[in-house]
Amino acid sequence: MITPIAHAGHWFVSLAYFAPVLGFLIWLGLTTMRERRAKRKGGSGKPDA
Amino acid sequence: MFLLAHAGIVGRSDLPIPEWLFGWAAAVVLAVSFVVLAVLWPQPRLQDGGFRPFPPIVSRVLTSRPVDVLCGAIGVFLFGVVIWSGLAGEQTATANFAPTFVFVIFWVGLVPLSVVFGDVFRAFNPWRAIGRTVGWIAAKVARAPMPAPLAYPERLGRWPAAAGLVAFTTLELVVSDGSKPETVAIAALVYSALTFVAMALYGVEAWCRNGEAFGVYYNLFGRISPLARRGDQVGLRKPLSGLTDLRPVSGTVPLLAVMIGSTSFDGAGEAPLWTNIAPHLSDFFQSLGLSPEHALEAAFFVGLIATIVIVYCFFRLGIAGAQSVGGGFTTERLAGMFVHTLVPIATAYVMAHYLTLLLFQGQAIEFLASNPLGKDGTDLFGTANNQVNYGVISATTTWYYQVGFVVTGHVSALALAHDKALAVYDEARLAVRSQYWMLVIMVGFTSLALWILSQSNQ
Numbered sequence: 001m002i003t004p005i006a007h008a009g010h011w012f013v014s015l016a017y018f019a020p021v022l023g024f025l026i027w028l029g030l031t032t033m034r035e036r037r038a039k040r041k042g043g044s045g046k047p048d049a
Numbered sequence: 050m051f052l053l054a055h056a057g058i059v060g061r062s063d064l065p066i067p068e069w070l071f072g073w074a075a076a077v078v079l080a081v082s083f084v085v086l087a088v089l090w091p092q093p094r095l096q097d098g099g100f101r102p103f104p105p106i107v108s109r110v111l112t113s114r115p116v117d118v119l120c121g122a123i124g125v126f127l128f129g130v131v132i133w134s135g136l137a138g139e140q141t142a143t144a145n146f147a148p149t150f151v152f153v154i155f156w157v158g159l160v161p162l163s164v165v166f167g168d169v170f171r172a173f174n175p176w177r178a179i180g181r182t183v184g185w186i187a188a189k190v191a192r193a194p195m196p197a198p199l200a201y202p203e204r205l206g207r208w209p210a211a212a213g214l215v216a217f218t219t220l221e222l223v224v225s226d227g228s229k230p231e232t233v234a235i236a237a238l239v240y241s242a243l244t245f246v247a248m249a250l251y252g253v254e255a256w257c258r259n260g261e262a263f264g265v266y267y268n269l270f271g272r273i274s275p276l277a278r279r280g281d282q283v284g285l286r287k288p289l290s291g292l293t294d295l296r297p298v299s300g301t302v303p304l305l306a307v308m309i310g311s312t313s314f315d316g317a318g319e320a321p322l323w324t325n326i327a328p329h330l331s332d333f334f335q336s337l338g339l340s341p342e343h344a345l346e347a348a349f350f351v352g353l354i355a356t357i358v359i360v361y362c363f364f365r366l367g368i369a370g371a372q373s374v375g376g377g378f379t380t381e382r383l384a385g386m387f388v389h390t391l392v393p394i395a396t397a398y399v400m401a402h403y404l405t406l407l408l409f410q411g412q413a414i415e416f417l418a419s420n421p422l423g424k425d426g427t428d429l430f431g432t433a434n435n436q437v438n439y440g441v442i443s444a445t446t447t448w449y450y451q452v453g454f455v456v457t458g459h460v461s462a463l464a465l466a467h468d469k470a471l472a473v474y475d476e477a478r479l480a481v482r483s484q485y486w487m488l489v490i491m492v493g494f495t496s497l498a499l500w501i502l503s504q505s506n507q
Binding site: 013014016017018019020021023024025028031035 | 069075080322495
């Protein structure tokens with residue numbers, strides 16, 4: 001039990017290196033969702049003939 | 050690798066911030082670069098390299114036949130010394146000329162030389178020199194034009210080069226006695242035989258351009274250089290612009306994946322992630338009947354290929370994301386259009402990972418040149434008793450250089466991608482949105498590079 005806990009700190013530090021990638025992926029996901037929502041609103045906002 | 054590839058083994062205890070925070074800072078630099086590019090780089094600038102030739106006398110000298118013959122002769126001579134010392138010399142890797150010359154001076158040292166001075170290897174390529182010489186002699190003896198070689202198959206593309214690099218990195222990173230001088234010499238002879246057969250089939254220049262692994266490898270790095278040759282003219286062009294006319298033939302993306310993936314595996318090989326997995330893989334292969342030595346080699350080969358595949362898949366995922374923004378391009382076409390952006394990343398990986406190998410073990414060529422066979426009593430240039438000076442660079446300075454290489458390489462890649470997007474997308478909006486995905490790819494490779502570098506100092 002002690003070995004996994006002893007190595008946990010090491011894994012956390014390794015994960016810290018990839019935190020920016022995760023951050024950018026989340027930002028990209030949010031940006032994409034926002035753009036798709038804006039496109040849908042723009043399409044449904046057309047006035048009737 | 051057998052040699053002191055990770056000679057920065059004295060800990061980096063005097064950094065002002067933790068190593069992982071350098072990774073975050075590098076990501077911020079990339080994000081800021083992205084914004085700066087979007088604002089200050091509104092038109093493509095690298096698609097036209099702006100070639101400015103040197104004075105005619107300079108070009109005439111540099112492209113002259115005597116210089117070409119001399120460079121080829123030097124390449125053949127050095128190749129001969131590698132074979133001779135590998136077969137006849139002391140079989141300890143660090144006491145013999147062959148392994149240090151091949152794995153340090155040739156494999157690593159030629160990369161910065163190519164980035165600065167262009168495709169210098171083309172002139173010194175021993176296989177090209179021998180092929181052209183044999184062709185010339187054969188034509189003189191036959192007193193008639195030689196039959197035309199076969200047309201190089203389009204579908205082969207750069208696949209032979211990718212396969213050649215996989216074979217070389219397998220020798221370097223997988224084969225247990227891969228750094229043994231005799232193994233290096235025999236591998237060089239086998240590679241030569243295959244290369245000469247291919248040259249006989251497809252022609253010397255066609256093979257060197259497309260399939261000869263090292264010629265293709267150093268040509269890619271040489272495209273970063275501001276120095277270029279166009280026919281009989283040598284001159285200057287915008288740095289990085291040589292990459293914009295890289296033809297994305299079949300096999301180009303796998304080739305770049307091999308280049309980045311093999312360096313990644315070399316570094317990640319010391320990470321706990323791999324050192325935990327390797328014994329289990331080795332046990333599996335032993336259960337299939339392999340000897341312990343071969344089982345370990347099989348495990349390492351699986352690791353090498355897996356790393357290459359991971360790099361390939363990561364790039365293709367990013368391209369799939371870029372394709373989703375629109376523009377009418379297939380993922381295949383987009384991958385081909387942006388594959389050249391991986392070359393600065395490959396450069397960054399090589400320079401960052403092998404910096405200390407070049408600076409430390411590279412010095413050994415001084416005494417190995419005086420005593421190539423490693424036998425007592427030989428001292429051709431009076432330097433046989435010289436020693437490596439490990440004080441040339443501290444571990445902390447090494448880390449700063451490594452981070453610098455990684456950031457510079459990835460910012461260069463971002464600039465290339467931005468420039469290409471402006472050239473191929475009709476709408477600036479689509480160009481910028483496609484680059485969001487390239488930014489994620491660059492941040493991913495940056496994080497991977499710095500993590501691997503940190504692992505080599507555990």
